[in-house]
Amino acid sequence: MAQKARKVRKAVLPVAGLGTRFLPATKAIPKEMLTVVDKPLIQYAVEECIASGIEHIIFVTGRRKSAIEDHFDFAPELEHFLEERGKPEQAKLVREISQGLQFSYTRQSEALGLGHAVLCAAELVGDEPFAVLLGDVIMEGAVPATKELVEIYEATGSGAIHVERVPRERVHLYGIVDAKPMNESKWGEKVLTIHGLVEKPSAEKAPSNLGVTGRYVLPPEIFDYLETTKPGTGGEIQLTDGLCRLAEAGKMLACVYEGRTYDAGDKLGFLQATVEIGLKDKKLGPRFREYLRQQKF
Ligand code: G1P
Numbered sequence: 001m002a003q004k005a006r007k008v009r010k011a012v013l014p015v016a017g018l019g020t021r022f023l024p025a026t027k028a029i030p031k032e033m034l035t036v037v038d039k040p041l042i043q044y045a046v047e048e049c050i051a052s053g054i055e056h057i058i059f060v061t062g063r064r065k066s067a068i069e070d071h072f073d074f075a076p077e078l079e080h081f082l083e084e085r086g087k088p089e090q091a092k093l094v095r096e097i098s099q100g101l102q103f104s105y106t107r108q109s110e111a112l113g114l115g116h117a118v119l120c121a122a123e124l125v126g127d128e129p130f131a132v133l134l135g136d137v138i139m140e141g142a143v144p145a146t147k148e149l150v151e152i153y154e155a156t157g158s159g160a161i162h163v164e165r166v167p168r169e170r171v172h173l174y175g176i177v178d179a180k181p182m183n184e185s186k187w188g189e190k191v192l193t194i195h196g197l198v199e200k201p202s203a204e205k206a207p208s209n210l211g212v213t214g215r216y217v218l219p220p221e222i223f224d225y226l227e228t229t230k231p232g233t234g235g236e237i238q239l240t241d242g243l244c245r246l247a248e249a250g251k252m253l254a255c256v257y258e259g260r261t262y263d264a265g266d267k268l269g270f271l272q273a274t275v276e277i278g279l280k281d282k283k284l285g286p287r288f289r290e291y292l293r294q295q296k297f
Helices: 041-051 066-071 076-084 088-096 114-119 145-156 168-173 221-227 239-248 267-280 285-294
Strands: 010-014 056-061 102-107 130-133 137-140 159-165 175-181 191-199 210-218 252-256 260-263
Touching: 010 041, 010 114, 041 066, 041 130, 041 137, 041 145, 056 066, 076 088, 114 221, 114 239, 130 145, 137 210, 137 267, 145 159, 145 210, 145 252, 159 175, 159 191, 159 239, 168 210, 175 239, 191 239, 210 239, 221 239, 239 252, 260 267, 267 285
Parallel strands: 010 056, 010 130, 056 102, 159 252
Antiparallel strands: 130 210, 137 260, 159 210, 175 191, 175 210, 191 252
8 A cells, every 4th residue: 555645845834813912013013023133933933944844835824914925925126126236145135035935825714723723724735744833933953843843753654743841830821741752762762652632731730741832743634633623722723632632543742842942922932032042143143242241130
């Protein structure tokens, strides 16, 4: 029998959320377009896709999100203008935003939850594995986060997600996994078999302190599960509940993330990302460090 395709070529980026945590900034601007140092948040996720070998990005979008579409579209007039003004470096920056990628857009017309948003991309994904990246989470590590999951999926055929240890007082903000180290894994203790997941449990009811960070690589079977997933936590169709069904079928792995995660959908996380990414910036970093050093905190 022919083996199912394992190459992960597509990524789903759900961007339909209203961004209420960032009002008034997000009254007219999608939260995904808020800038961290010099790039909109969503560009970090798209760059991670490029670095992970993804070829086709599917945005699940909503009303008032056209700035995202414009950002990843060609801008010949702007490029021409910059070239003419002797700014080829800036023209290159604009050109390279979407280089080599195919983009598709589909709408989630009702805010029915992350699981529902992913299900909206089912037709565009088709019968092949795909990644999901939550655009308000920036993940920076030695290996691009999605690439690490793609490698696990392509080697095992099981769904793979990143998890990280979260402090007890933040457990209720995450999907939390019940997981045990995989037997005889080439990844050692870093990759775990997931036996169950709970969306946003109380600290008392949480099966562990391993929180789902916002990166997933999933087989197309997840769509069958999501189609029959009933609303769960918060009355929404939760991706976590669909993943639970994959875990019951013995097909879900967790990878403990070793890089740095910024939850930039949260104001403090956004500021942390801005400071730390600013400090790492080649041009800006040294002067910014000096500025911070001079502050009397
Ligand atoms: C979503 C997921 C949750 C995950 C989190 C990571 O929740 O439902 O399982 O842990 O992202 O940021 P949200 O933060 O969108 O409420």
